[in-house]
Amino acid sequence: MSEIVVVAAVIVDQEGRVLAAQRAQPPALAGGWEFPGGKVDPGESEAVALVRECREELGVEIEVGERVGGNWPLAEGYVMRAWLCSLISGTPEAKEHLALRWLGPDEYYDVPWLGADLPVMKTVENLLLRD
């Protein structure tokens, strides 16, 4: 069976701040910080899934940009793919998360990222330093 793809949006603003979201569930992950996103629905493209998840979870419209790395391993049978994104409209609200934080360049590691997300954050930092 093929792996389930989880798409993740690394939303970056003009000051280089990155949006982090604190998971509410399941208990094993609750309290950890992640990039907004979720599972791709059957027949849905990854970009469409990313836009849909940001609408549902944050109430915002995003534009999908550059891919961040390749396939990031999650639990068995799951893989995460991440993209740099920018906000087109709306102010992010924690509709499904416990909290949201905009992390400035000096704050990228101020939250306890989920295990899968920490290397993504490091790769994002390198991408943003390059720009």
Ligand SMILES: Nc1nc2c([nH]c(=O)n2[C@H]2C[C@H](O)[C@@H](COP(=O)(O)OP(=O)(O)OP(=O)(O)O)O2)c(=O)[nH]1
């Ligand atoms: N969305 C997201 N999920 C992540 C990240 N890191 C990480 O380990 N995960 C895990 C947590 C979940 O087991 C899985 C994604 O599930 P999800 O609960 O966000 O997906 P979903 O919105 O489609 O949820 P649901 O409809 O199944 O309730 O991937 C991340 O940065 N973003």
